[in-house]
Amino acid sequence: MKIAVTGKGGVGKTTVAAGLARLFAQEGRPVITIDADPDANLAAALGIDPEAAARIVPIAKMSELIAERTGSKPGTTGGIYKLNPRVDDLPDELSVKAHGVKHLVLGTVEKGGSGCICPESTMLKALMKHVIVRRDEVVIMDMEAGIEHLGRGTSASVDAMLVVVEPGQRSVQTARQIQKLAADLGVTRVFLVLNKVRDAAEEGELRAHLPDLPVIGTVLERESIRKADLAGRSPFDVEPAFVAEIAAIKERLAAEVGVAADASGK
Amino acid sequence: MKIAVTGKGGVGKTTVAAGLARLFAQEGRPVITIDADPDANLAAALGIDPEAAARIVPIAKMSELIAERTGSKPGTTGGIYKLNPRVDDLPDELSVKAHGVKHLVLGTVEKGGSGCICPESTMLKALMKHVIVRRDEVVIMDMEAGIEHLGRGTSASVDAMLVVVEPGQRSVQTARQIQKLAADLGVTRVFLVLNKVRDAAEEGELRAHLPDLPVIGTVLERESIRKADLAGRSPFDVEPAFVAEIAAIKERLAAEVGVAADASGK
Numbered sequence: 001m002k003i004a005v006t007g008k009g010g011v012g013k014t015t016v017a018a019g020l021a022r023l024f025a026q027e028g029r030p031v032i033t034i035d036a037d038p039d040a041n042l043a044a045a046l047g048i049d050p051e052a053a054a055r056i057v058p059i060a061k062m063s064e065l066i067a068e069r070t071g072s073k074p075g076t077t078g079g080i081y082k083l084n085p086r087v088d089d090l091p092d093e094l095s096v097k098a099h100g101v102k103h104l105v106l107g108t109v110e111k112g113g114s115g116c117i118c119p120e121s122t123m124l125k126a127l128m129k130h131v132i133v134r135r136d137e138v139v140i141m142d143m144e145a146g147i148e149h150l151g152r153g154t155s156a157s158v159d160a161m162l163v164v165v166e167p168g169q170r171s172v173q174t175a176r177q178i179q180k181l182a183a184d185l186g187v188t189r190v191f192l193v194l195n196k197v198r199d200a201a202e203e204g205e206l207r208a209h210l211p212d213l214p215v216i217g218t219v220l221e222r223e224s225i226r227k228a229d230l231a232g233r234s235p236f237d238v239e240p241a242f243v244a245e246i247a248a249i250k251e252r253l254a255a256e257v258g259v260a261a262d263a264s265g266k
Numbered sequence: 267m268k269i270a271v272t273g274k275g276g277v278g279k280t281t282v283a284a285g286l287a288r289l290f291a292q293e294g295r296p297v298i299t300i301d302a303d304p305d306a307n308l309a310a311a312l313g314i315d316p317e318a319a320a321r322i323v324p325i326a327k328m329s330e331l332i333a334e335r336t337g338s339k340p341g342t343t344g345g346i347y348k349l350n351p352r353v354d355d356l357p358d359e360l361s362v363k364a365h366g367v368k369h370l371v372l373g374t375v376e377k378g379g380s381g382c383i384c385p386e387s388t389m390l391k392a393l394m395k396h397v398i399v400r401r402d403e404v405v406i407m408d409m410e411a412g413i414e415h416l417g418r419g420t421s422a423s424v425d426a427m428l429v430v431v432e433p434g435q436r437s438v439q440t441a442r443q444i445q446k447l448a449a450d451l452g453v454t455r456v457f458l459v460l461n462k463v464r465d466a467a468e469e470g471e472l473r474a475h476l477p478d479l480p481v482i483g484t485v486l487e488r489e490s491i492r493k494a495d496l497a498g499r500s501p502f503d504v505e506p507a508f509v510a511e512i513a514a515i516k517e518r519l520a521a522e523v524g525v526a527a528d529a530s531g532k
């Protein structure tokens with residue numbers, strides 16, 4: 001199962017992506033997370049220590065490896081690809097494993113004025129397209145804030161897209177744009193995650209603003225999560241109620257996408 | 267004075283940019299705002315009604331006009347440019363004026379899979395570079411969330427860059443990257459805006475995390491601002507304390523950049 005987590009900046013994409021990854025890994029599934037945001041912070045949310053995170057080689061620098069596994073250079077079109085390149089054995093030096101999750105990063109902007117990250121995005125798009133996952137495997141991409149990645153189509157090959165929204169007009173507007181652009185890409189399973197919701201009234205209002213998008217789960221606003229963030233800790237490690245909410249999203253997601261119900265499915 | 271407002275997604279860039287624009291305009295200065303985020307929502311924060319906002323022609327579609335004013339096509343290098351193309355008389359059909367602010371937008375992603383927004387960013391960069399503002403004029407760009415725009419160098423010609431941060435590790439990390447990348451671009455005036463701060467302890471902690479960046483102002487977290495956002499209203503119109511905080515930032519910014527102290531300076 002390949003999932004992309006999208007939404008306006010600051011709505012909680014990274015928190016949701018990290019929570020899902022940790023829970024799928026706890027079931028014993030092979031989980032790969034990809035931080036597709038050049039302003040990367042998924043590693044911290046996963047509980048990976050900064051020194052280990054600094055050792056991750058960005059996907060943007062994996063050109064040779066991708067060519068070797070797929071039989072084709074990323075960025076080229078046509079040609080014959082290997083249909084099922086392995087990803088769960090990616091060399092350890094290219095990822096960091098923590099809490100059962102193998103974590104990769106797209107790559108950041110290394111120098112001001114150095115250009116856009118289009119070549120890197122093309123590489124990631126190719127990797128996502130060529131990766132055939134086993135039925136019990138999970139790949140979760142944490143996307144860049146906003147909508148530019150949908151122009152690039154980085155997530156065109158995902159099985160499902162989560163759109164995280166919070167109470168307020170702005171993330172709702174972004175969600176509407178994402179819904180339209182995802183349809184252009186042919187992504188048909190698009191689900192809302194309602195985050196930072198205070199009460200049933202706010203939840204109802206959010207649903208009313210986006211009637212065409214099915215809601216896959218709701219995550220309440222909690223002081224404990226704010227404090228965990230301030231302290232640089234994963235909410236996953238401090239707030240059982242948050243974990244329960246993410247677990248509910250995980251179950252519905254697995255049912256919608258048709259992933260094997262347990263880690264033994266091949 | 268040309269200003270870029272930057273920061274991680276969700277920290278409040280758009281709110282700060284809109285507040286500054288409204289206050290500079292209240293002084294009688296010509297103010298131009300540019301929403302440089304393809305996931306645009308500055309118009310709403312400025313209090314521009316959605317129908318008027320929908321009529322704005324994106325900068326990305328202004329190629330002919332930029333060539334006419336500057337004597338050179340955006341995206342080309344070399345050649346002789348007109349040194350002071352006018353911007354305050356931009357045709358009304360290319361902008362929407364509200365509360366004394368002329369508002370322009372970069373342009374959005376119109377179709378999923380249509381590519382990146384590099385050409386549009388190149389156009390905006392050229393426009394910003396060629397615009398010579400009078401001493402009393404103010405141009406405020408609300409940048410895309412994160413750091414990719416710094417790779418593109420869209421804001422390379424600004425007089426000052428504001429980096430908005432909120433309590434928490436993530437926006438602090440982003441601010442550190444912005445500081446480094448802005449230096450690569452040669453932007454020397456980089457100031458922090460501490461947003462959504464609850465108390466002196468949180469403010470002190472934020473300052474301690476970013477000791478090398480001068481703080482130009484602090485904006486407190488307020489329930490009234492959250493409610494205004496939920497209702498789709500500008501905090502500028504509902505919260506006098508917020509307006510006072512932004513006014514303090516405006517004064518310091520004008521002093522730092524050396525803008526004429528009142529609207530009569532030419």
